Amino acid sequence: MLGNFSYHNPTKLYFGEESLGFLKQELANYGKNVLVVYGGGSIKKNGLYQEIMEILKGCGKNVAEVSGVMPNPTADKLREGVRIARENNSDFILAVGGGSVCDYSKAVSVSVNCDDDPWDKYYIRFEEPQCDIIPVGCVLTMAGTGSEMNGGAVITNHEQHLKIGHVFGDNVMPRFSILNPKYTMTLPVYQMVAGIYDIMNHICEQYFSGQDDNTSDYISEGLMKGLIHASRIAVKDPQDYEARSNIMWTATWALNTLISRGKSTDWMVHMLGQAVGAYTDATHGMTLAAVSLPYYRYIMPYGVKKFARFATQVWDIPSQGKTDEQLAQQGLDAMENWMKELGLVMKISELGATEEMIEGIADATIILNGGYKVLDRDEVVKILKASM
């Protein structure tokens, strides 16, 4: 059943090879002091940085920069961004990069006008912003997180071994996002497939929860089928624009709140993966891939009907003469085969996790209660060991 909910997603999206052409008209709606946020500098190599700087200058903007935003942006880096934004009286933030850059920019946007330490306020005490929020726009260069059309922002604190996401409201969502699939095509295949699994898992986290029959799950099945199809093409030919554009668009809709409307959701794979990430600093999508099957095989008996539906509706496995358990098993086997076909990392040990870290990772795992089985700490340890 669809429960009570609201839906509001005001982000304006420009999609396609010509989408950067809309940046100029969007910038006209915002202030003069622009803070440009980006990562390790790949945008300087491929020319995107120069192109954007020219557009900004053409609009008469004063430009400040935060560069070097890392794949798992840290609390310290967040504090640095807040400082630079304050020093430059930034009234607009332009994120140019992947989900980390976009997450980071949103975390800065809710912190600049707020006196508290942002890590303590948003990630330890989980408060909501009361201060003015600086508007954020995004030029996306990697498909995966969906950060371009949601209010989420994940930040990592290495000293505390914590990697935590805060999902803010629609006032923190990017005002606009520019999605050009071409920008994703210079990415290494490792990052591409990690992004693809991130997308798949976003859908699974929202799909594998609840017994009710609802529209959201049907949309999720469509998105998963499209993603699986496109990913098989992209992994053979990363330059296939059709496949890359479908992957990019699916990423946006996998995590912009639509497919969770009116239903419960799980998110335990992300809790496990983020705890692994806090210890290893590994690529986000790979941490999810490495813990997924041990987790899903463990909870499957508690949600066997949904896993059987997953098998028939997503993986086209014929149901005739099979029990729900058999189907559920075959669905997860099909997912495993697909994951290996993409070349995903299937063990957390390959990401740098060691036996000695297991207890710490278990401590860092936030246990949620939306899935088919609420785990206890022993079960978390068991799943982490099975992921080694």
Place this chain on the structure above:
Amino acid sequence: MLGNFSYHNPTKLYFGEESLGFLKQELANYGKNVLVVYGGGSIKKNGLYQEIMEILKGCGKNVAEVSGVMPNPTADKLREGVRIARENNSDFILAVGGGSVCDYSKAVSVSVNCDDDPWDKYYIRFEEPQCDIIPVGCVLTMAGTGSEMNGGAVITNHEQHLKIGHVFGDNVMPRFSILNPKYTMTLPVYQMVAGIYDIMNHICEQYFSGQDDNTSDYISEGLMKGLIHASRIAVKDPQDYEARSNIMWTATWALNTLISRGKSTDWMVHMLGQAVGAYTDATHGMTLAAVSLPYYRYIMPYGVKKFARFATQVWDIPSQGKTDEQLAQQGLDAMENWMKELGLVMKISELGATEEMIEGIADATIILNGGYKVLDRDEVVKILKASM
């Protein structure tokens, strides 16, 4: 391939049995002079009118009314609404009803501050509004048109035998819509199934076009599967809240621009159905139902691959050992069986169309070029005759 496109849908949605509770907070964002628009008065019988009036009074609003908006709102009625809105200096329009009331309210909203005749300006000359647009909010009582989250407004001119839709931009979309599935449950079954077919056809119009592989078609398949499933439950038990809520939510996403992003679309069934409606004043969804199969069977050879995909992905027809033609045929047969199961009207003669009207209906049919076959006038006549 996903082409270049933009997506922006700012409508805020409140869904569920408690959704009317959000009206008060939304009204606070708009002006004092509210124009309440509704239809034949069923909202007075079920108490919704009284409930809304109390909320409006509690907010200190000045209320004017346009009642008697008909299922196919006319150009004359539109002019009446514009006059009433001007006389009352209305600065907000609250539509309470189904798609017709919502369409009508949007047509009024773009006409109040404009000197031209709205029919001539928007429906004959197809101009865009240059004047100030009055914001519209919506309390929806029928699922089908998707008008609650789009910029479309269909108006009928009986003297000219024309029923025409104008799709306005995102500034004309309702600012908010309140969707309570309970409100749809007092509707006669005839109207419910007409609405269900309207939803199905909105998806088909966007699905049956183009040869490319794209995310939009995968989402469409999910929406169709969910709709077919829920409709079978609802037609047996119209009081099934789960089914009615899924139908209502599917209606919104079937026509809020999402599933047409990056692809071509058809809309010829609507052109044929609207021309039938201009002559017969029949229920919109039934006019679509009555022309659909003759149209799809006629164009099927020109888009056989997509129709074969429709069979396997939407109707779960096994593909083994079958040609695309056979699959395509079986998919349309499955749709026909489902339509009969719902009790839809399958002939335009049952809606009041006569042999003598055929030439006139063909003249009133606007021919579009997004489908698998661009029809000529003789083909339109042929399809209309096959629909008798």
